[in-house]
Amino acid sequence: MTHLAGFSQFSDTVHYYANFSGTGNLNRTNTAGSTYLLNNAFQFQVSKKKFSINSLASYIYGKNPSTKTNDDLLAILNLDILKGVQKFYYWALTSYEKSFSLKLDNRFQAGAGVGYTFVNTNNANLEISDGVLFETTDLSIPDQEGQTSYQTVRNSLRLKYRFIIKEIFRFDGINFYQASLSDGDDYILKLRANFSIKLYKWLNFTTSFNYNRQNVTATENLFLSYGLSMEKFF
Incomplete structure (x- = not known):
């Protein structure tokens, strides 16, 4: 999740942020075998006063004794303009995704829009x-219209938040609702949330x-995983 200081505190110096998280879960019995899920993500951000560039790459792999359950890749590159100096800002985004669990061989998205920041301080962000x-x-499989390949234009609505308590506990997330402008039954819903406890700086x-x-x-x-994340500001 992006961490930016308040508007009045942000200088024109270039800021960098990197975060790697490795989470997962494992269940093993002597009768049913092993079930596991690995969830790895890397985020890198470059920020200046009037713009920021954010990149994210995540990979999820899961397997149970009988079959593979997840083999999911997501890569996002996002540009925010004027976000560090005013509440109303502009954004542009491109992304690539494939997902074994969602029966998605390839999805490419590119577009732009506007955003509004309600709160943006060291300890809270809501936009x-x-x-x-x-x-x-x-x-990978035909959709409800019998298609396996198609193009569409979507409206992309996003809610993003971050809250830090006593510099130890952090709750952050990002939620997307992306509906096709040509078919009301064609929508994508993504809900992502993280809860972290600081063990070291x-x-x-x-x-x-x-x-x-x-x-x-x-x-x-739907999956819930736990593990460690490492982050660095420089």
């Missing part, structure tokens, strides 16, 4: 944004919650 994305998609214990739904194929996934 909402909206915009338009062009998407091209290849599916650069090390946290982190619990992550993820829920994703792709309505055209009636596929969804």
